Amino acid sequence: MDMMRQFDRWAERxxxxxxxxxxxxxxxxxxxxxxxxxxxxxxxxxxxxxxATAAAALICAWxxxxxxxxxxxxxxxxxxxxxxxxVL
Amino acid sequence: xxxxxxxxxxxxxxRQDVRLAQDGDGVAYARLVHRHxxxxxxxxxxxxRDASAHAELVEEVFVASYLSLRGxxxxxxxxxxxxxxxMRTGLAFWRAGRKRQEIKPLDESFAARMAEEPTGYSAGExxxxxxxxLATLAPRDRLVLTLMHLEGQSVAxxxxxxxxxxxxxxxQAWRARARLKKALEQIAEFGSRGAE
Numbered sequence: 338m339d340m341m342r343q344f345d346r347w348a349e350r351x352x353x354x355x356x357x358x359x360x361x362x363x364x365x366x367x368x369x370x371x372x373x374x375x376x377x378x379x380x381x382x383x384x385x386x387x388x389a390t391a392a393a394a395l396i397c398a399w400x401x402x403x404x405x406x407x408x409x410x411x412x413x414x415x416x417x418x419x420x421x422x423x424v425l
Numbered sequence: 426x427x428x429x430x431x432x433x434x435x436x437x438x439x440r441q442d443v444r445l446a447q448d449g450d451g452v453a454y455a456r457l458v459h460r461h462x463x464x465x466x467x468x469x470x471x472x473x474r475d476a477s478a479h480a481e482l483v484e485e486v487f488v489a490s491y492l493s494l495r496g497x498x499x500x501x502x503x504x505x506x507x508x509x510x511x512m513r514t515g516l517a518f519w520r521a522g523r524k525r526q527e528i529k530p531l532d533e534s535f536a537a538r539m540a541e542e543p544t545g546y547s548a549g550e551x552x553x554x555x556x557x558x559l560a561t562l563a564p565r566d567r568l569v570l571t572l573m574h575l576e577g578q579s580v581a582x583x584x585x586x587x588x589x590x591x592x593x594x595x596x597q598a599w600r601a602r603a604r605l606k607k608a609l610e611q612i613a614e615f616g617s618r619g620a621e
Binding site for chain 1: 451454455458459462463466467469470476479480483484487488491539540543544546548549551552554555556558574575576577602605606609610613
């Protein structure tokens with residue numbers, strides 16, 4: 338017996354099945370109202386953490402930039418001459 | 426054109442209620458739930474046949490759709506958008522069930538019933554049998570066969586609702602049918618051995 342052909346016939350019959358229709362509107366609204374009323378403690382913590390991280394990143398970037406300038410300044414003449422020779 | 430009829434069409438009502446619900450109008454969203462819960466319930470019945478799990482799934486679909494309602498741009502009918510959310514919710518439900526290993530193995534009684542003439546049975550009994558057969562498959566295989574065989578969707582429609590390409594849908598359906606065939610043949614062989 339071709340089992341897939343048989344499966345197709347059963348599936349064709351199952352297509353017309355009437356499903357139960359529960360009324361969920363009251364439950365949905367209750368859940369949504371509950372979700373809206375619930376406090377969001379994680380939100381304040383996240384904003385603070387993100388702001389602190391962003392500030393730390395800015396300070397690191399500024400310190401890095403200043404350090405690079407300080408380091409490169411004595412070699413500025415060398416770098417300029419080397420680029421003039423076409424080595425760089 | 427009759428303007429009165431046009432004004433009260435479900436699509437227009439949906440658009441108005443979606444706009445109000447996006448601004449936080451709960452009553453408008455309740456109207457949307459009331460209008461679409463029958464279609465969603467029919468769709469979710471393909472994902473579970475347990476009455477309490479089914480009601481929870483339908484509820485879950487509407488909660489998920491409310492939470493992502495701001496992302497709905499109104500380019501297509503609300504019903505189509507909702508069907509996609511329902512499909513994703515159902516797929517997640519199957520995946521969670523598979524992790525919990527809630528799949529009942531097919532037995533001899535299943536093989537005997539499958540070999541019978543479907544016309545002698547109700548659509549509900551046929552649905553139960555097909556549901557059991559499809560439950561042996563992995564969620565993606567099960568989804569593509571459910572959409573094509575139980576929902577009667579074409580390849581293009583399945584591609585539209587899943588976001589897969591048409592080729593992907595064809596390949597997935599072909600592989601799913603091959604796996605289902607193997608499982609059904611194994612159980613039929615087991616059943617015939619048992620009868621001997």
